[in-house]
Amino acid sequence: MIxxxxxxxxxxxxxxVAVAALLLLPTVADNYTLITVSRVAGLGLLAASTAxxxxxxxxxxxxxIAPYAVGAYTAAHLAHLALPGLVQLLGAAAAAAVFxxxxxxxxxxxxxVICLMVTLAIGELTAITAGQWTSLTGGTDGMPRVPATPALxxxxxxxxxxxxxxxxxxxxxxxxxxxMLVLRSPAGTLIRGCRxxxxxxxxxxxxxxxxxxxxxTGAGAIAGAGGALLVSSQRTVSPSNVGFEVAAxxxxxxxxxxxxxxxxxxxxxxxxVAVRDTIAPKLPGEAPLLLGVLFIAAVYLLPGGLSGxxxxxxxxxxxxxx
Amino acid sequence: MGKPxxxxxxxxxxxxxxxxxxxxxxxxxxxxxxxxxxxxxxxxSTLLHLAAGNLRPTAGRVLLAGRDVTRHGPARRARxxxxxxxxxxxxxxxxxxxxxxxxxxxxxxxxxARWLRRDHAPHxxxxxxxxxxxxxxxxxxxxxxxxxxxxxxxxxLAASPRLLLLDEPAAxxxxxxxxxxxxxxxxxxxxxxxxxxxxxxxxxRAFAGTVTVLHQGAVVTxxxxxxxxxxxxxxxxxxxxxxxx
Numbered sequence: 178m179i180x181x182x183x184x185x186x187x188x189x190x191x192x193x194v195a196v197a198a199l200l201l202l203p204t205v206a207d208n209y210t211l212i213t214v215s216r217v218a219g220l221g222l223l224a225a226s227t228a229x230x231x232x233x234x235x236x237x238x239x240x241x242i243a244p245y246a247v248g249a250y251t252a253a254h255l256a257h258l259a260l261p262g263l264v265q266l267l268g269a270a271a272a273a274a275v276f277x278x279x280x281x282x283x284x285x286x287x288x289x290v291i292c293l294m295v296t297l298a299i300g301e302l303t304a305i306t307a308g309q310w311t312s313l314t315g316g317t318d319g320m321p322r323v324p325a326t327p328a329l330x331x332x333x334x335x336x337x338x339x340x341x342x343x344x345x346x347x348x349x350x351x352x353x354x355x356x357m358l359v360l361r362s363p364a365g366t367l368i369r370g371c372r373x374x375x376x377x378x379x380x381x382x383x384x385x386x387x388x389x390x391x392x393x394t395g396a397g398a399i400a401g402a403g404g405a406l407l408v409s410s411q412r413t414v415s416p417s418n419v420g421f422e423v424a425a426x427x428x429x430x431x432x433x434x435x436x437x438x439x440x441x442x443x444x445x446x447x448x449x450v451a452v453r454d455t456i457a458p459k460l461p462g463e464a465p466l467l468l469g470v471l472f473i474a475a476v477y478l479l480p481g482g483l484s485g486x487x488x489x490x491x492x493x494x495x496x497x498x499x
Numbered sequence: 500m501g502k503p504x505x506x507x508x509x510x511x512x513x514x515x516x517x518x519x520x521x522x523x524x525x526x527x528x529x530x531x532x533x534x535x536x537x538x539x540x541x542x543x544s545t546l547l548h549l550a551a552g553n554l555r556p557t558a559g560r561v562l563l564a565g566r567d568v569t570r571h572g573p574a575r576r577a578r579x580x581x582x583x584x585x586x587x588x589x590x591x592x593x594x595x596x597x598x599x600x601x602x603x604x605x606x607x608x609x610x611x612a613r614w615l616r617r618d619h620a621p622h623x624x625x626x627x628x629x630x631x632x633x634x635x636x637x638x639x640x641x642x643x644x645x646x647x648x649x650x651x652x653x654x655x656l657a658a659s660p661r662l663l664l665l666d667e668p669a670a671x672x673x674x675x676x677x678x679x680x681x682x683x684x685x686x687x688x689x690x691x692x693x694x695x696x697x698x699x700x701x702x703x704r705a706f707a708g709t710v711t712v713l714h715q716g717a718v719v720t721x722x723x724x725x726x727x728x729x730x731x732x733x734x735x736x737x738x739x740x741x742x743x744x
Contacts, residue, residue, distance in 0.1 A: 363605075366594065366598060366602060367602070367605075369591070369593055369594065370591045370594065370602050373590075373591045373592050373593050373594070374589050374590060374591050374592070376553075376573075376585065376589045377585075377589035377590060377591060377603075377654070378574075378591075378602075379572070379573040379574040379577070380551065380553075380573055380574075380577055380582070380583050380585075380589065380655075381577055381582075381602065381603040381605070381606065381654065381657070381658065382574050382575075382577030382578040382605075382606035382607070382658060383574060383602075383605070383606060384574055385574070
């Protein structure tokens with residue numbers, strides 16, 4: 178009934194194995210693999226944010242790239258001030274939350290395709306702003322040399338690949354854990370209620386738009402944290418990191434993962450990035466085509482996405498009535 | 500008669516030149532069992548939407564326990580004590596029956612009660628009163644139509660409203676389910692005033708103490724079921740409706 182919940186013993190076991198594998202990866206994997214995975218951590222939070230809005234709250238969005246961008250540039254500036262990674266993460270989340278609160282009033286009044294278009298416009302405007310506001314963002318060059326900082330005050334600078342990897346993965350898992358706890362709480366029930374039947378929620382006295390606005394703000398904070406992790410892992414940020422291609426890639430990942438499921442969204446990101454980085458280089462110039470085919474195949478072959486498959490395998494409960 | 504709970508004063512709703520509800524005066528008293536009947540297109544559901552706040556009137560006022568709520572939306576009116584059901588049951592499909600009732604009770608509760616999810620007993624009792632206790636853990640989407648109607652009634656009662664608006668609760672129900680519904684309606688306390696839109700004549704006769712007949716958006720008459728049944732104007736309307744059909 179609650180799709181974000183891994184409730185079956187098999188599902189809990191799968192989650193534990195996945196987390197343990199991520200944490201133990203530095204002992205077996207080469208640096209290239211670690212760099213790739215740590216760069217996906219930020220994208221994973223962006224996907225979780227998109228899944229929260231699209232699947233859990235029922236507002237399909239292409240615009241979570243905007244708070245992701247706000248978070249990334251905020252983190253880069255905080256890194257230039259030599260503030261530690263944790264402060265960058267929290268600062269980025271806070272800035273992105275404020276940004277989402279400011280833009281959310283318009284978004285939560287819309288539904289369906291209109292919502293997709295409004296959020297697309299917000300995402301595009303943010304990317305354009307990132308390219309043009311040179312004094313703040315470095316313009317189209319971006320901010321190419323973000324200094325290395327420690328994760329916590331007084332720690333060692335995150336320079337070595339395994340250290341960067343561990344920081345980004347642990348931080349991403351922490352944000353995801355908080356997100357899933359909130360979605361398991363009555364707040365999550367409230368959000369899903371607004372998605373399932375707005376007329377009922379209003380008839381029962383709930384302030385639907387306000388609930389959606391807080392959800393949008395929280396989703397923005399998650400995306401902003403993702404932007405901070407992007408900067409921590411690649412130590413640069415430019416408009417190409419926050420453009421339409423990334424937004425579309427992440428929405429694709431969320432659809433493949435099964436929109437209402439946070440773990441599904443993460444699996445979707447892993448699948449999409451794996452396809453992009455392993456198969457696409459062998460077909461130069463055909464990457465968008467390949468992702469398009471993947472998208473169509475996912476819609477036809479995986480109703481309910483990867484999380485729907487997981488539900489059928491008994492990994493979690495899936496979602497009744499959707 | 501008790502104090503007025505709901506008052507419509509010269510209330511109207513126009514769509515361009517079409518007046519779906521035109522200059523209606525209607526009072527529902529505390530504890531009333533008030534039915535709104537009339538041929539198809541008489542404006543009954545529109546009137547219910549105007550009372551619940553789903554539609555704003557284009558003329559006149561809506562008063563709830565003497566307070567002007569004309570400009571209030573449905574959520575705000577719900578918090579002032581209006582519960583309602585819809586022609587098609589409106590439920591949270593992915594949530595189980597208990598959660599549906601708990602969510603409906605939420606705005607009337609304290610923060611602690613909501614957050615800690617303590618004290619499910621009143622919600623379970625609410626389900627039990629409508630014969631839904633066995634389905635407490637069943638997702639609403641998995642229920643049969645008849646049980647969805649009963650669940651929506653439990654949901655509409657969850658926040659202890661003083662006015663309950665029911666939009667054709669018997670629509671699509673089997674005779675057995677209508678019997679269950681009537682029993683369920685009988686359990687509603689006298690502190691709740693009920694305004695019911697219904698075509699099902701036996702249900703109206705068995706349940707309503709007051710009947711208002713609506714025709715072409717206007718009130719024809721209000722009275723006891725017997726008075727209304729004896730009114731020649733009402734007969735004419737229904738015969739006309741039958742003749743046209």
